[in-house]
Amino acid sequence: MNESVECEIKLERSLIQDGPKFLSHKLIVTDRVAYLKPTISSMLFCFVYIVVGMFLISLASYVLLQSQKLDLAIFIGGFGIAIGTFGVSLIQPFLQRASFDKHSGVFNNKRDRDVKIKHIVSLQINNKVVIRKQALSYRCFELNMLTKNGRRINILNHNNAVQLELDARKLAKFLTVPLLDLRREIVL
C-alpha cells in the first residue's frame, strides 16, 4: 500500500447525470427531524402511467370477456402491465422519504448505507445541464453532502434553483454544517 497517494474529492462535479425538469421534493424541518417530501406534481406525472396501465389492463379484460380476442387482449394487457409497472417503479423513489433524524442520529435515504449525522462534513450545491437529444436541454441542480469518510451522497436533485437554495440553507442550519455553493459556468 502506498500511503503517500493523495486523494482529491472533486466537489464541483455533479453526482447524477440526469434530473427532473420540475420541483420533485421540498425539505420539511421539524424539531428533531428533517425529511424530503415529494411534491404533488411529481406524483401526478407518475400516476399518469399507473392510470394508463390500469386502463389498458381493464380494457384487455373487457376485450377478452366480450370478444374473446385473445391476441388483442394479450397485446393490450402486456402494454398495460409494462406501463403500469413503469409507473410504480417511477413513483417508488418519491414515496421513500429520505430523512435526517436527530433521535437516531442517522441520515437514511432508503437507498445508500445509513450515514451518521455527526459524520456529515458539508453540503454542496452543484449545477448541471441535462442534455436531451429529443427534448429541450435544461438546467438542473443537486444538493449533495460530503461525509468525513469521503463519501458523497445526493440529497436533492431537481431544476428549481430557488427552492433548492432555500432547502439547502435550512438543512445546513439543521445539521450545523457549512453549505458550499459550487455552481459553475457550464460551457457546452
Next chain:
Amino acid sequence: MNNSKFLISILMMVFAGNAMAADSTMGSFASVIGQVSASIDGFFKENLYGFVEIVFYSVPVGEANFPLIVGWLLLAAIIFTLYFGFVQIRKAKLSIDIVRGKYTDPNSNDVGEVSHFQALATALSGTVGLGNIAGVGVALAIGGPGATFWMILCGLLGMASKFCECTLGVKYRTILPSGAVSGGPMYYLRDGMAEIGFAGLGKVLAVGFALMCILGSFGGGNMFQANQAHAMLTYAFDVPAEYGLLTGLVLAALVFSVIIGGMPSIAAVTEKVVPWMAVIYVGMSLVVIIAHVDQIGAAFNAIFEGAFTGAGVVGGFIGALIQGLKRATFSNEAGVGSAAIAHSAAKTKEPVTEGLVSLLEPFIDTVVICTMTALVITIAGLNTAPFDGAGLTGVTLTAASFTDTSEIFKYMLAFVVILFAFSTMISWSYYGLKAWTFLFGESKSVEMLFKIIFCVFVVVGATIQFGAVIDFSDAAIFAMSIFNIIGLYFLMPIVKRELNKFVAKIDSGEIKKFD
C-alpha cells in the same frame, strides 16, 4: 400568440360543433367518430388543401405530373454532393471513425458527455420509424418496386444535404439563459445569413421555416404517426377504425407525461428502447429475406427494371421516381432541416464532426433499412400491378408482406410500429417546440400551449380515417425544405471552410486519433 389563439379556436369549433351535431343525429359511437373524422377531413380539405396544392405544385413530365418540390430536394442533394466533392464517399471512413470514438480522448470523462455513437443512435431512433415501414409501403403501392431504386439514390445523395444542415445546426446554435441548447435551421438561417450580409432574407427564411416546422410537427410528426399506429392495430387485431379515439387518448396521455412532465427516466427509457426497436425491425426483415434468399435476385431485378420502365405505374418511370424520392425524403428527412434541430444539442467542439456523423443517417435509414422493407414487400409479391394504391398500401402492405412469412411478425410489427410512432412524436414535439419558441418566445405558458395543442393532435391523428390530413402531413414536412435549402445554398461555403479546417487539424496532428 394570436396565431396560437386562432388555432385553438379552430380546434374547439371543429370538435365541439361537429361532435355535438353528430351526437344529435346518430347514436352510435362509430357514427360519431365517423362524423368527427369526416368533419376534420372536410376542414382540412376546405381550408388547407390550397397549401397542399402549392407545396406539391406539379408540372407535366411525360405521362406524369412531377411535383417541383421533389425536384427541388433532388437538385439540392446533387448540388451539395458535387460542392462538397462527394463528401459521403470521401469522408465515409472519417465519419465511421468519429462514431467509433477514434477522435475522442479515452481519458476524457466529462459528466454529461454524449458520445458520437450515442448521438448517432439517438438521432437514428428519431429518423428510423414509420417512414421506413409505412412510407415504403406507400412508395411501392403507388410507385411499384422500381420506387426502391430512386429511394436508394435519394438516400445516397441526401447524405450530403444532411451533412451540410447538421454542421450548420451546431455552428449556429444558441445557449439560452435557461441552459437549454437551441439550434436548427431557424438559428442558422437568421444568424448565419446575417453574418454574410443577408440579415433580412435570413429572418424571412427563419420565420418561414419555423412556421412550416410547427405544421410539420402536427402533421407528419404527429397525426401521421398516430394514424398509422392505429391502422396497424386495425390490421393486426381487427380493431375497428373508429376506436382510434382510444389509441389516440392512450398515446396522448403518454406523450403528455413526457413532454409536459419532463420526467427524466421516461425520456431515458424512450431513448434506450427505440434503438432496440430498430434492431428488432431489422432482425425481422433479415429473417424474411434469408428465408427467401432464392428470391432476392428476382426482387432486385424487379426493382431495377421497375425503376426505368415504370411498368404498371401511373406516369411510368417518372411516377416511380416521384414516389421513391418523396418517401425517401419523408423517411430520412435530409434537406428538411429537422435533423439539424436534434443534432444541435450534441456536445462537441467541432461542428463538422456532428455533420459527418449525421451523414450516416440517410445511409442507414434509407439505403439499408428502407431497402430491406422494399425487399420484404417485393419478395412477398402482394403488391401487384397496376400500382395505383387501391389495394394494400402503407403500413398494411408492409405488415401483410411480413405476415406472409410468419403470423408472429404481425404482432411484433404492431409492437414496433407503436413504439416508433411514440418516439417519433416525442422527437417532433421537440422540433415543433423549438420552432414555436423561436416565433413566440420562451415562456412557460407559451410552451405549455404548444404542448397541449400537440397532444390534442395526437388524438385527432389517431381518430381520423381520411386522406386529406395525410396529404397535409406530407406537405408541411416538404414545405420546411423550401426555406431550409435556400439558406443552405447561401451558407454552404461556411460548411466547406469548417470541413477543410477540421481535416487540416487532423492532418497536422492538432486533433489526435486514438486507436
